[in-house]
Structure formats: structure tokens, C-alpha cells
Amino acid sequence: MLKPVSVPSTRPENTRVIGFLLVPRFSMIAFTSAIEPLRLANRVSGRTLYEWRLFSGDGGPIRASNEVEISVGGSYADARGLHTAIVCAGLDVQTFNHRDLMASLRRLSSFGAAIGAVCTGTYVLAKAGLLDGYQSTIHWENHSGLISEFPHLDVSQELFEIDRNRLTCAGGTAAVDMMLSVITKDHGPEIASLVTDQLIHHRIREAGERQRMDLRTRLGVAHPKLLYVVALMEKTIENPLSCAELAAEARCSTRQLERLFCKYLGHSPTKHYLMIRLEYARYLLKQTSIPILSVAMACGFLSASHFSKSYNEYFGRTPSAERRRTDYLATFGGSAGADAA
Numbered sequence: 001m002l003k004p005v006s007v008p009s010t011r012p013e014n015t016r017v018i019g020f021l022l023v024p025r026f027s028m029i030a031f032t033s034a035i036e037p038l039r040l041a042n043r044v045s046g047r048t049l050y051e052w053r054l055f056s057g058d059g060g061p062i063r064a065s066n067e068v069e070i071s072v073g074g075s076y077a078d079a080r081g082l083h084t085a086i087v088c089a090g091l092d093v094q095t096f097n098h099r100d101l102m103a104s105l106r107r108l109s110s111f112g113a114a115i116g117a118v119c120t121g122t123y124v125l126a127k128a129g130l131l132d133g134y135q136s137t138i139h140w141e142n143h144s145g146l147i148s149e150f151p152h153l154d155v156s157q158e159l160f161e162i163d164r165n166r167l168t169c170a171g172g173t174a175a176v177d178m179m180l181s182v183i184t185k186d187h188g189p190e191i192a193s194l195v196t197d198q199l200i201h202h203r204i205r206e207a208g209e210r211q212r213m214d215l216r217t218r219l220g221v222a223h224p225k226l227l228y229v230v231a232l233m234e235k236t237i238e239n240p241l242s243c244a245e246l247a248a249e250a251r252c253s254t255r256q257l258e259r260l261f262c263k264y265l266g267h268s269p270t271k272h273y274l275m276i277r278l279e280y281a282r283y284l285l286k287q288t289s290i291p292i293l294s295v296a297m298a299c300g301f302l303s304a305s306h307f308s309k310s311y312n313e314y315f316g317r318t319p320s321a322e323r324r325r326t327d328y329l330a331t332f333g334g335s336a337g338a339d340a341a
Contacts, residue, residue, distance in 0.1 A: 088117075
């Protein structure tokens with residue numbers, strides 16, 4: 001049987017009010033991962049440690065990226081009296097007009113509220129100027145796009161960042177760990193541990209843990225030279241190395257490198273390199289507003305025509321068609337791809 005535990009006497013009656021400001025196509029898993037630890041903290045403590053309120057742009061129901069519709073209690077302008085305001089975003093965050101949301105966030109910040117974000121909500125905070133001078137993080141897939149648009153910001157690739165009164169996380173289940181960290185700070189490790197057990201989360205991950213699985217797990221191979229070369233490919237997308245240069249870095253011959261890739265991955269190192277670059281290009285086209293020529297250059301293509309031909313052969317549509325399709329889906333709904341966070 002679940003037994004309530006006592007709350008530290010230093011905070012006997014405080015209830016922290018947290019507002020979740022939802023952006024169209026927000027990530028449902030990031031949102032629920034942030035809110036459920038709060039509910040469970042109330043349950044295991046037997047007290048109302050936290051209250052939460054939901055807001056959308058017009059105060060009406062809002063649809064997540066998985067097409068589930070959520071009812072809210074008011075519009076962004078109604079978000080008042082909050083201790084913390086957290087922006088929940090997801091797919092195509094850069095395509096929406098965030099003017100009213102940013103105005104509310106700036107107002108809340110001026111009244112002393114802590115400001116946070118899950119998943120791509122970090123983009124909204126950056127656009128509002130609320131991350132200047134703070135360390136933050138965002139989902140690994142959106143990291144490069146955010147840095148390219150806001151190069152002055154200090155954006156890590158950690159699971160979450162809590163820097164004074166700013167809290168951001170990578171999205172997905174990283175929101176669980178961020179909120180568990182908040183609960184630990186507010187009410188101590190005992191309650192946080194009980195919440196962790198209720199979530200069957202096994203342990204509270206630290207902020208500095210990696211977002212992505214390591215290459216060995218992702219590729220399903222363990223050969224050290226192959227893993228080294230693939231990691232090098234992922235670091236040199238903008239300025240691709242030749243197969244001979246990759247082999248030299250791995251201290252093997254070009255022929256040995258080609259055999260390794262064919263044996264373990266079923267294709268040549270040149271093809272794998274191209275796949276990495278094209279997948280990254282697809283992300284930039286779908287999740288940023290970077291011009292197509294700039295996308296081509298960022299992915300190591302020396303001409304727009306070569307980029308367009310390679311992209312079309314791999315994905316079955318040109319880069320410009322990909323961008324138009326993404327813009328259409330952002331405007332009229334539907335899914336432009338899996339919810340990445």
C-alpha cells in the first residue's frame with residue numbers, strides 16, 4: 001500500500017502553481033512526462049504540492065502532434081499568478097506565430113515566474129529573448145537549427161538544464177527527469193524517489209546524461225574502427241572527408257574500410273556518409289526555415305543541382321517539394337513524419 005510521506009517543514013503549505021502553455025502540434029509524450037510527476041508528487045505526499053493549469057492561444061482545445069485534442073482553461077493572456085510557466089511545443093514550432101505567447105512569457109517573467117520549456121519549446125523562449133545569458137537545451141534533432149538561428153545562445157545537448165529560473169529539457173521522457181529534479185529541490189529526495197518508483201522509472205537520470213543511444217546500440221555493431229568512422233562522419237557533415245581520409249583516420253586501408261561497411265552495414269562507406277548527410281538535410285528542411293541552398297551547403301553539397309538530385313533519389317521528392325509539403329502539413333494538419341520528441 002502506498003504510504004504518504006511527510007513534507008519538509010520548511011515548506012509546509014506552499015503549493016507551486018505551474019502553467020503549461022501549449023503550442024499547436026506539441027509533443028504529447030513530453031507534455032505528459034512533465035505533468036505526471038507533479039500528480040504523483042501530490043499523491044505520494046498526501047498533499048497538494050503542485051497545481052497545474054493549461055493554456056492555448058485562443059483558450060480553446062488544442063491538438064497535439066499525435067492528433068489528440070486537449071481542453072485547456074484559458075488563453076495565453078489568461079496565464080497569470082503562476083510560479084512557473086512551461087512552453088510545450090513539438091513539430092514545426094518555427095512555422096507558428098508566437099507573438100501572443102511571447103508577450104505572456106515576458107509578462108510572467110517580469111513578475112518573477114520561472115520560465116521553462118519542453119521539447120522544441122526552447123525555440124519560443126529563444127525567440128522571446130528569454131534565454132539570453134542562460135544555459136539551455138533542446139531535442140538533439142533541433143540543436144543545430146536553433147544554434148544557426150540564435151548563435152549567441154549557450155545551448156547544450158544535455159537531457160535537461162536548470163539555470164537559475166530557467167528550465168529546459170530535450171523532450172520525450174527527459175521531461176520526467178527534469179521534473180523529478182524540480183521535486184527533489186522543492187520537497188526533498190524521499191518524495192522524488194517515491195514518484196520515481198510510481199513511474200517505474202528505475203532511477204532519476206542526471207542532467208548531463210546523453211540524449212541519444214550510443215552508436216554501438218543504434219547501429220547494432222561493436223567493431224571499434226567502424227564505430228569510429230561513423231562517429232567521424234556525423235561530426236563532418238558540412239565538410240565531408242574522402243574515403244581515403246576516413247580510412248587514414250581509422251588507421252586502416254580504404255579496401256579494409258569498405259569491407260567493414262559491407263560486412264556490418266550492407267553498403268559502402270560512401271553510401272552511408274551520403275545517407276547521414278541527406279537525413280540531416282531532411283531535418284533542416286522540415287524543422288527550420290533555412291534556405292534550401294544553405295541547407296545544401298550545411299550538408300556538404302557544393303551545388304544545388306547535386307543536392308536536389310541526391311535528395312530526390314533517396315527520398316523520392318526534391319528538397320523544394322519537401323519544404324512545400326512540410327509547410328502545407330503545418331498549415332492544414334496531418335503528419336509530416338513521426339513525432340521526434
